[in-house]
Amino acid sequence: MMALLQGRVAVISGASSGIGRAIAQRYAAEGATVTIADTAEGPLEGGVSTAEVIAREGGQAWFVRTDISDEDSVNHLVDAVVTRHGRLDVLVNNAAIYTSTNLTETSLEQWRRVIDVNLTGFFLCARRAVAQMRDQEPVDDIRGRIINISSQHGMIACPGDFPYGVTKGAIVQMTRQIAVDHAADGIVCNAVAPGKIITGKPGVANDPDALDYSRRRTPWPRLGKPSDVAGAALFLASDMANYITGINLMVDGGWMAG
Template identity: 70%
Template sequence: MGLLTAKIAIVTGASSGIGRAIARRFAVEGASVVIADTIETPLEGGPTTKEMIEHAGGTGFYVQTDIADWNAVDRMLQATIERFGRLDIMVNNAAIYTSTNLLETTPEQWAKVIGVNLTGFFYCCKRAVGQMLGQEPVNGVRGRIVNISSQHGMVACPGDFPYSVSKGGIVQMTRQIAIDHADDLIVCNAIAPGKIITGKPGIANDPDSLDYSRRRTPWPRLGQPDDVAGAALFLASDMSTYVTGVNLMVDGGWMAG
């Protein structure tokens, strides 16, 4: 018996990176996983998340989803319920960034980042909680939400104003949902990763950025997607029922320094 046997989970941004690792870990632990992403092809290359889950004997279900679009989120939830009958775990992971400071950020860039990283999380949480409220509790819980925030929701992200602001909003959104829906038996927590090496191309793997992260991180290596997946598994399982409203640091000690 896995920790998530017979559970139904949605993971946004699950085609690549951290979301991919979470989806695979959940499937190994017995969950049926809905892979919600704008594209199915992983940014780091290789087989799709669905293919990897099924190759390992699990159940994966891809639904093309732009979380910044309410109608797309609604369709994704409907497809999940039609396929599996309920929703136990909602993992909000999909995110974008611009690497621009306040003066460099255009109104269009601001709207796009906030549209995905904050409004998109709002849409997914709203739709998930609406579904969970109509479900019978299992082991005292109607459903669980895990929001992927960032250590840059608590400390500034140098040179990326909209990203950092959006991540701070996610931390507060998590607390708000946890308090407002505790009586409804809905658990809501966040995970704040430090520097995680995902294999995706782009500025995240810029040598200067990696050097900065290594200097900031006390642990003698940078993070891997599986480090976040382990924390997500804990918060998604019955091990953490009395943990709600928490922003769990997975950062190699970054925020302790």
């Protein structure tokens, strides 16, 4: 049976760690050539780089240092990918930051930085990707796919993190807009909205009280893993999802259904 992404060229932002790392590994295992776009090559969880893990598993991956909030950096990324591989089939917008501050606690500097990465960064990457995809030959009527990693906090409030929640809500609308505006170009755009995912990254996400609340709030008898999100991102990048565009696919163990 042919791998689901055999011969595809994929770029994944924020793929050195966490969910992006899991998506990169899954794509490579399914035959994609993966570009890891991140500000640092080493994973926040510790250990070897994503590219090295993929190489050990027999896949193809390379790292391009990228600040998605910087237009020149994004242009360099896509130019490097196209020069090396000839095309760009899948963009996964995943890189994101947060402040853990509510409205009155958030400084203007914090607000601008989160907007720059979580929203402007997705815009810059998607805009450059669409420009490339429109000019390349389609594969089964699809010229390219964009997958935005949103969040359940794009659908409901993110308590105590005003900038993050606002950007994730905007990403859901960005996804719909790209899907509608560029369907005629043969470009598919969808989002994946994780619920509570345990990534191993240090910080507020692993606060014991927050984890306890998430366990009680999630109907499924465990919290999510990065591989759960990677499975959804794989589906949306594959030919199984050719007629699916503009959706925000929840991966939350039933949180939003409860």
